[in-house]
Amino acid sequence: MAGRTEPAYLDDAYLSTLEARVVAHEGERGIVVDRCNFYPAGGGQPGDTGVIELPDGQQIAVTDTRYGEDRSAIVLHLGEGDVPAAGETVVLHVDWARRYKLMRMHTALHLLTVVCPFPVTGAAVGEDEGRLDFDMPEADTDKDEVTRALAKLVAENHKVFTRWITDEELDANPGLVKSANVRPPRGTGRVRVVAIGQDGAVDSQPCGGTHVGETQEIGEIHVAKIEKKGRTNRRFRLRLGAPAT
Secondary structure (H helix, E strand, O other), rough: OOOOOEEEHHHOOOEEEEEEEEEEEOOOOEEEEEEEEEOOEEEEEEEOOOEEEEEOOOEEEEEEEEEEOOOOOOOEEEEEOOOOOOOOOOEEEEHHHHHHHHHHHHHHHHHHHHHHHOOOOEEOOOOOOEEEEEEOOOOOOOHHHHHHHHHHHHHHOOEEEEEEEEHHHHHHHHOOOOOOOOOOOOOOEEEEEEEEEEHEEEEEEEEEOOOEHHHHHHHEEEEEEEEEEEOOEEEEEEEOOOOOO
16 A cells, blocks of 8 residues: 555644545555544544545545554545545545544543553543553542542643653653553654643653643543452543533
């Protein structure tokens, strides 16, 4: 598969609409574009959905977004309709309501690692529910206390921003990596860090996902359940909205 994609979502997670050029095809219904505002599945966050708009106004559903084999290209998987030819210009429309929920949830999960500072062994970002698995000792963790701590960080409205560090800077600060079994992609010479708070004082960790610009955008959030998944493995299920009464 030929073609390389500029990941425009890395610089602007709020870029819901973008004009792009088709540079290659992947299978029968996959297209590669030169620049993309759709997030490709990875790091526990699902790929974006939405539509592409052809020059004649026809709209084709994007059912999933994935990386190509060497991760240099982003592939949009299309639903029924005409597949645009290589060289054709299209307009990419992200399903913004879904994306924004994922951004809110992903940012909330970062805050959860602040409230629960234990090694992360698994993660999944969902539209209404996300989860983190922690390697933590046997302990009674009160989900209401965790919810209150999260609500405080949300209400303080900390800035959320990204910065780039070198591989060497990451090696010198191993504590930035909170995952116990997944390491940030290496090879480009730099690593993207998502930071929260003044100069990243609340949290800083390598991440390629999409996030809101300030914590207040997360809105109401709560820990719905804490599950024991092993001798020291605890799964925290986080949900948008108020707890059920």
